[in-house]
Amino acid sequence: MIGKLIRTDFMKIRRKGIWFLTVLGPFGVVALQMVNYGLRKDWFIQQDIYSWFYYIRNVIAFTPFALILGIVILTSFMASIENETNAWKQVIALPVTKWGVYLSKYTTLAILLVVSTCLLTLFSLGFGMFLGLDGGIPYLDLIKYCFYTFFASLPVLGLQLWVALVSKNQGIPITLGIFGVILSYMAYFLPDWLIWKWPSLDNQWDEPIINVCLGLAVGLAIYLVGMIDFMRRDVK
């Protein structure tokens, strides 16, 4: 059943520009580095930081809020497909479970974000190779950091999807999303327990894997809470 639901969800997002945004997001992150390296290449060389190591750091510095903004936009789009057209009553009157519907929305979003993350890895790799940075290409680190960021942001995905699906007025989840973006922008100052800090992969122990584990565990918890709340609501 979940397979069928996901396929219909992918049908419904046609022509909404969602795929375009999925590609634009990672492209934008790398484009910022293009500008960055285009303008300051000499400075990087002079400082002796024209290497893959610093390049990956630069990419990863922007990824959290690109990702959070992406999550805010995609979840709101996903919710608006049914919210705007009052189609929930049609969907829920089909022989499907409500948790199935919720899981399908979540999975569809997760797939889109994984595609984004893969593209980010590819684009970063491509531009890095074009720059001819010092040192060997750290394929594994690149993949690791891109996906770490994704896993660490799963709690935000769960929260935004929940709020977006139950809000009639999409201004609410989007305003919440703006808070999230600002929090992730200030990640450095935040205490470790705030979910918006996690995508920065920063913590007092300097162990990114902690954020990944927290992301997966808390992400699952928030997902469950959102799903249970969605299930017990009447469909208008």
Next chain:
Amino acid sequence: MEYIVETNKLTKRFGKEYAVEAVDLRIPKGEIYGFLGPNGAGKTTTIRMLLGLMEPTLGNIKVFGKDLKRERIGILKKVGSLVENPSYYPHLTAYENLETIRKIYGVPKKRIADVLEIVRLSEVTNKKVKGFSLGMKQRLGIASSLLNKPELLILDEPTNGLDPSGIIEIRNLIKRLSKEEGMTILISSHLLSEIDQIADHVGVISKGKMIFQDTIDVMRRQSQKKISLKVNDYERANRILISNGMKADFSIDSITLPEHHDEDIANIVRVLVENNISVYRIEEEKRSLESTFLQMTAEERGL
């Protein structure tokens, strides 16, 4: 009788207000059931509960003899529905809209073309629904409710926004589905005239309460004929009839007799004439079904 839908004390409360109160719906197999009531009576709320869109505050629902709460998915596989205004994704074509639903039912793709043909939308199969007229959207909604060849079809005001020929078309379609496919059909409306030609059973709901539920024939009979008499002296006529043990309603200028056999009427007239009352007129008042329905719901509202 075998009931396809059976509810028990079905109740839904919003805050303090009861939208549906202790409704015992009984929809017999293979029949067309007209669900009638004025605006805000609770028709849509009842239908939402039948589809599991809303949790009843109290009471239970059985569809196909199975408990809705426990076997919702199994039941919904055999149910088609259209609730209030139709739902659609404007950025998708008619075909794609149906495809999103077809995938879930897992019926053959051919069925999409079939249902579009049934509601006469074949020509706009590949047009985005954004550009559809109100009636076309309504037809699309009906098409999607037929996709899975349901055994129970639930239509909430399906002729909303349709032109007269469209209304007749849908009416004929409903009759055909009932006769040829043996579908059980629940169709709600606030106009009796809309369903009195097709429904076998009617339920009338007003202010959340079911105030009438039976076959349309019983309703017809209730609404029929009253005999009214015009005489020269109502007061005396009144006394005479009472002393002869005959039932009638009196007012200053008429005597109305509830439905009687012809023989009874003859008796009453004879008694009056024998007592020297001049009988000027004997009229048969035929109330329409519509006015009966209006009166039923008006009484309930305390008008």
Next chain:
Amino acid sequence: MISLLQSEWYKVRKSNIIYILFAAPLVGLLIGIVGGSSVFPVEVNQWAGALLMMNLTYALLFLPLVTGVLAATVCRYEHQAGGWKQLLALPVTRGKVFMSKYLLLIMLVLVVQVLYLGSIFVVGIVHGFTDSFPMEIVWKSILGGWVATFPLVALQLWMSILFKSFAASFSVNVIFTLPTILAINSEKFGPYYPWAQPVFMMNVGGDTSEFFFIPWEQLITVVGGSFLLFFIGGFLYFQRKSV
């Protein structure tokens, strides 16, 4: 016109706009309190130091993004079930409808700015600032930030009329707002980028000899020019929009 404005306000009041407006002081408190204030040497006025930090995040991200949410909220009723039809079937011209929505938005942004000002005071109290309050530069930055959003509001109103979904107009907003992070670091490009203007005009460390921290020419050409472009674009689009 006045009655139209009142009716717009009435509609908006009933949506959750209050929460959105109060996001501004919340964000102010958040960045002011969490962000720390001890990053500046003692000879800098404590208020100015805190403001420098707060205003950057506020003007860089919050202000441009929130204008988009406000614009979408102001058009929300009309996008639901034939609202445009209903509104434009009233004896009003489209031009006036557009104007009144724009004016309402500008006023809402002013409210946002004033609420943010309030949060600056609270931040100061929380941190126990003892220096004198630099009223002049604070007002300059509040008003300057407001003026700098005029073109942004115009574009967002256009996008909100164009797109039904919040997410769509918000994406456009994000696409233009994010490059600001780079633009403000670029001497060549920054001054010409409309979305960077709130940052410059709220930058209390900027050129204090100028009335608004930026040269008049920049204000008139960049802010004024982009305002005209977006306002006229949106206005013309709305005139032709079929509802």
